[in-house]
Amino acid sequence: MPELPEVQTVVNSLHPKIINKKILSFDLLWNKTLYTNNLNTLKSEISKLPEIISINRHGKYIIIKLNNKFIVFHLRMTGYLYHSININAKSSYIRCFFTLSNNSYLIYEDIRKFGGFYYLDNLNVIFDKTGIDPMDINFSFDWISKNIKKRKKMIKSLLLDQRFICGIGNIYADEILWLSKIHPKMPANNINANKVNKLYTNILKILNNSIKYHGTTIINFKFDNMKTGTYKNQLTVYGRQNQNCKRCNNIIHRQKIAGRSTFFCKFCQKY
DNA sequence: ACGAATGTTGCGGG
DNA sequence: ACCCGCAACATTCG
Secondary structure, X not given: OOOHHHHHHHHHHHHHHHOOOEEEEEEEOOHHHEOOOOXXXXXXXXXXXXXXXXXXXXXXXXXXXXXXXXXXXXXXXXXXXXEXXXXXXXXXXXXXXXXXXXXXXXXXXXXXXXXXXXXXXXXXXXXXXXXXXXXXXXXXXXXXXXXXXXXXXXXXXXXXXXXXXXXXXXXXXXXXXXXXXOOOOOEHHHOOHHHHHHHXXXXXXXXXXXXHOOOEOXXXXXXXXXXXXXXXXXXXXXXXXXXXXXXXXXXEXXXXXOOEEEEEEOOOOOO
C-alpha cells in the first residue's frame, strides 16, 4: 500500500499537528512494532519529555526527529499513522501510541502487523539500505543514466529495489513503465537513452501527480482522520487486467514478474 | 469452504 | 549479481 506518494501524504498531514509538540509517554500494544530492541531506553528517554523537531520522509520511511533521537516508521502494507485528540476504544488495530502535549496522541494502527518503527541515535541503518530518493536534488537524468547502465536485472525489479531508488512500489512501478512504454522485463542496461529519459521524467511526473491526489487508496491506505487518496481514479494500468490499454486499445496483461503482480500492455511496452 | 492473493521487506539458497 | 521462494499477519476474493 504505502509507497512514496502515500508516505508523503502522511508526513504532510502530520506535520502541522505534531511539530514542536512534546512526547509525554509511550505505550506499546504489539511488541514487534518496535523494530529496535530498546524499549527500556525509549521509555526512560521519553520520561525526559523530548520535543518533536521535524517530520520528513526518505523513500517509504517516515522520519520524526526528536532533540537527539529519531523515530523512523515504516508502514509496510497496512500501517496507519495519525494524530488524534482521543484514542478510539473501538479501534482494534492500534499497535502503539505516543501521548503528546495538549493531551493529543500520535497513534499507529496496523492490520497485518508488518509495519513498525525504529528508535535510533542516527539514520545510518536507514540510509544504508536505501538508494537515492526521487525527490532528492541529486536525482537527475544524469544520475539514472549513469547508474542504470550498471544493472542487468529486469527494470521492474530494479524499480522495486529500494537500494537503487527508494520510494517506488508495485503500483507506481507499473504506472511508470506503462507511461514510458518500457516492458517490465527489459534488462535495465538495455534501455536506450531516449527511454531512460522518459523513465526519469515519468518517475517524477507520476509520483508528484499522485501526491496531488493524496496517493492511491485501493483497500487500506488512510491518512489523517480516515481520509483516503484518490489517485486510484488516475491509474492507467495497475489493476486493469483484461481491460483495454488506454493508449493502443489492446488488452492489458497481468503476469507475475519479480515475484509481484505486474500489469502491462504487450503491444505498446515492447522489449 | 478454503486456498490464494494483497500495495513490503528481509532472508536464505541456488 | 540476480532470481526465487518464503516468512511476518489479517482479511478478502474466487
